[in-house]
Amino acid sequence: MKAKLITQLASACAVLGLDGCTLGPDFHAPxxxxxxxxxxxxxxxxxxxxxxxxxxxxxxxxxxxxxxxxxxxxxxxxxxxxxxxxxxxxxxxxxxxxxxxxRLPSIDATGDYSRARGSERGLSDISGNNGKDNYNVWNTGLNLAWEADLxxxxxxxxxxxxxxxxxxxxxxxxxxxxxxxxxxxxxxxxxxxxxxxxxxxxxxxxxxxxxxxxxxxxxxxxxxxxxxxxxxxxxxxxxxxxxxxxxxxxxxxxxxxxxxxxxxxxxxxxxxxxxxxxxxxxxxxxxxxxxxxxxxxxxxxxxxxxxxxxxxxxxxxxxxxPRISLSGNAGFQAMQLSNLGSWGSHTFAFGPSLSVPIFEGGxxxxxxxxxxxxxxxxxxxxxxxxxxxxxxxxxxxxxxxxxxxxxxxxxxxxxxxxxxxxxxxxxxxxxxxxxxxxxxxxxxxxxxxxxxxxxxxxxxxxxxxxxxxxxxxxxxxxxxxxxxxxxxx
The missing domain is CATH 1.20.1600.10 (Outer membrane efflux proteins (OEP))
Incomplete structure (x- = not known):
C-alpha cells in the first residue's frame, strides 16, 4: 500500500512538472x-x-x-x-x-515512541482512558514533500x-x-x-x-x-x-x-x-x-x-x-508495539497546498x-x-x-x-x-x-x-x- 501510494505521488509530481514554464530571460553569451x-x-x-x-x-x-x-x-x-x-x-x-x-521529491522515514497520559478534564484522550491511565504511542512511516516547479x-x-x-x-x-x-x-x-x-x-x-x-x-x-x-x-x-x-x-x-x-x-x-x-x-x-x-x-x-x-x-x-506543493505521508500508529505493522494500524494523508502572494509591501x-x-x-x-x-x-x-x-x-x-x-x-x-x-x-x-x-x-x-x-x-x-x-x- 505504501509503495503504491508513493509511486502515485511521484507520478503526479512528474506530470505537473512537465506542464511548467520558465520565467525570466534566457542567457545568451555576449x-x-x-x-x-x-x-x-x-x-x-x-x-x-x-x-x-x-x-x-x-x-x-x-x-x-x-x-x-x-x-x-x-x-x-x-x-x-x-x-x-x-x-x-x-x-x-x-x-x-x-x-x-x-527538483525531486523529498522522502523521509520517521519513527517515534512516547509514553503519555491525557487530561481527565481536557480534550478527548486518544487512549480512551479519559485521562485515568498512562498509555504508549508508537508511530512509523514515510513522509513525502515536493514543490511543483510550475x-x-x-x-x-x-x-x-x-x-x-x-x-x-x-x-x-x-x-x-x-x-x-x-x-x-x-x-x-x-x-x-x-x-x-x-x-x-x-x-x-x-x-x-x-x-x-x-x-x-x-x-x-x-x-x-x-x-x-x-x-x-x-x-x-x-x-x-x-x-x-x-x-x-x-x-x-x-x-x-x-x-x-x-x-x-x-x-x-x-x-x-x-x-x-x-x-x-x-x-x-x-x-x-x-x-x-x-x-x-x-x-x-x-x-x-x-x-x-x-x-x-x-x-x-x-x-x-503561486506555489503549489504536494505532501503526503503513510505509516502505522499503534498503542502496542505488537500491533505496529498490522493493517488496522495503517495511516495515510495526501493533498496539495497552495501559496499565493497577495501583499508583500513591495x-x-x-x-x-x-x-x-x-x-x-x-x-x-x-x-x-x-x-x-x-x-x-x-x-x-x-x-x-x-x-x-x-x-x-x-x-x-x-x-x-x-x-x-x-x-x-x-x-x-x-x-x-x-x-x-x-x-x-x-x-x-x-x-x-x-x-x-x-x-x-x-x-x-x-x-x-x-x-x-x-x-x-x-x-x-x-x-x-x-x-x-x-x-x-
Missing part, C-alpha cells in the same frame, strides 16, 4: 566585437616576433629550461593558493547539488548554481595562470640576479687588477696617490654591490620555495648554481583576437557572473506566482528590480573585463617589442665599452693617459653590462606577461575535464 580593432605591432626588426597561431597552454616549455618546467609542475601540484581554489570549486559543486535536490523557479536556481560553479572553475583557472606566471617571473629574476652577480664579480676582478697596477706605477714614481685612491674607491664601490645581490638571490629562492609549497631555503641547493637567463622562442603564437574570450579566465568568469545574474531574474519573477518588486540591476551591472563588468583584456594584450605586445629593441642596443653598447676599456688600460699602462680615463670607461662598462643583464631578463619577463595576458597556462586536460564537469552537473 559578443566581443573589439577583436576587429586589434592590430599586432610590427616585429620585423626584432629577434622574436608575435605571429598568429594557437597559444601553447604550456608556454613555459618554449623557454627550453627543464628546471623552470620542473618548478612549474611542482607549483601546480603543491601551491597552497591553487589548493584553496580547488576547494572553492568543490564547495560550489556541493552548493549546486543542494539546489538541484529541490514557473521555473527551481530550474532557474539550478541554472544560476551551474553558472556559479563555472565562476569558481574560472577563478581556479585564473589562479593557475597567475601562479604559473609568478613562478616564471621569480625564476627569471633569480637568473638575472645571478648574472648581475657574475658581471659584478668580473668587474671587481678588473678593478682589483687596476688597483694593483696603479700601486705598482706609484712605486715606480709614474702614478700619484690620487690615482691609487681612485682605483681603491672603484674597487670598494663594486664590492659594495655584491651583498645586496646575494641577499636578493636568497629572497628570490625563498619566494620560489613558497610558491611550490616548501619551507624557506628548501630550493637553495638546486637553484644556487648560476644558469643563463631563459630566452623565449623566435616566434610567439598569440592566436586570433576572437579567441581571447575563450582563453582568458577573467573574461570567462565575467560571462559566468552575467549568466548567474540573468538566471536570478527568473527566480525573482517566479516569486510573484518586497517582491524590489527584489526583482535588484536582480535586474545586478544583471545590468554584470553586463557592464563583462564589457569592462573584455576591454581591459585587449589593453593588456596590446600593452604586452608593444612592451615585448620595445624591450627587444632596447636589448639589441645594449648589446652593442657593451661590446663597444669592452673595446674602450681594453684600449684605456693599454694606454694607461703605457703612460699616455691618466687613471681617470680608465675609471670613466670601466664605470661605463659596468653600467652597460648591468643594464644588459636587466634588459635580457626584462625581455623574458615581458614575454611571460604577454602569455599571461593571452590567457595561457591553465587549459590542462585535467582542468578541462573539471570545467566540463562543472557545466554538466
Amino acid at each position: 559578443s566581443t566585437p573589439l577583436g576587429a580593432h586589434w592590430q599586432q605591432p610590427d616585429a620585423s626588426t626584432t629577434r622574436s616576433r608575435a605571429v598568429p597561431g594557437d597559444v601553447d597552454s604550456q608556454w613555459w616549455r618554449s623557454f627550453g629550461d627543464p628546471q623552470l618546467t620542473a618548478l612549474l609542475a611542482e607549483a601546480q601540484a603543491n601551491n597552497l593558493d591553487l589548493r584553496v581554489a580547488a576547494s572553492h570549486v568543490e564547495q560550489s559543486l556541493a552548493a549546486r547539488a543542494t539546489v538541484s535536490a529541490d 514557473w521555473g523557479r527551481v530550474r532557474r536556481s539550478v541554472e544560476a548554481a551551474d553558472a556559479k560553479v563555472q565562476v569558481s572553475v574560472e577563478e581556479q583557472h585564473a589562479a593557475m595562470v597567475s601562479i604559473m606566471a609568478q613562478v616564471a617571473r621569480d625564476y627569471i629574476e633569480l637568473r638575472g640576479t645571478q648574472s648581475s652577480l657574475e658581471v659584478t664579480r668580473k668587474n671587481l676582478d678588473i678593478a682589483r687588477h687596476s688597483l694593483d697596477l696603479t700601486r705598482a706605477r706609484l712605486a715606480q714614481g709614474v702614478a700619484t696617490d690620487l690615482e691609487v685612491a681612485q682605483a681603491a674607491a672603484l674597487r670598494a664601490s663594486i664590492e659594495a654591490r655584491v651583498p645586496a645581490l646575494e641577499q636578493q638571490r636568497s629572497v628570490l629562492i625563498n619566494a620560489l620555495s613558497f610558491l611550490v609549497g616548501r619551507q624557506p631555503g628548501a630550493l637553495s641547493a638546486e637553484l644556487s648554481p648560476s644558469k643563463a637567463i631563459p630566452a623565449g622562442p623566435a616566434n610567439v603564437p598569440v592566436g586570433l583576437p576572437s579567441e581571447l574570450a575563450q582563453r582568458r579566465p577573467d573574461i570567462r568568469r565575467a560571462e559566468a557572473d552575467l549568466h548567474a545574474a540573468t538566471a536570478a531574474i527568473g527566480i525573482a519573477k517566479a516569486d510573484f506566482y 518586497r517582491l518588486r524590489g527584489q526583482l528590480q535588484l536582480r535586474e540591476s545586478a544583471q545590468r551591472e554584470a553586463g557592464i563588468a563583462y564589457q569592462r573585463t573584455v576591454l581591459a583584456a585587449w589593453h593588456e594584450v596590446d600593452n604586452a605586445l608593444s612592451g615585448y617589442q620595445a624591450d627587444q629593441r632596447r636589448h639589441q642596443s645594449l648589446e652593442l653598447a657593451v661590446t663597444e665599452s669592452q673595446r674602450a676599456l681594453a684600449s684605456a688600460q693599454q694606454q694607461y699602462a703605457q703612460g699616455s693617459v691618466d687613471f681617470l680615463n680608465v675609471l670613466t670607461v670601466q664605470n661605463a662598462l659596468l653600467a652597460n653590462q648591468a643594464a644588459l643583464v636587466h634588459s635580457t631578463a626584462d625581455v623574458s619577463l615581458t614575454l611571460v606577461t604577454l602569455y599571461q595576458a593571452l590567457g595561457g597556462g591553465w587549459q590542462q586536460p585535467a582542468q578541462a575535464a573539471l570545467a566540463g564537469d562543472g557545466r554538466q552537473r
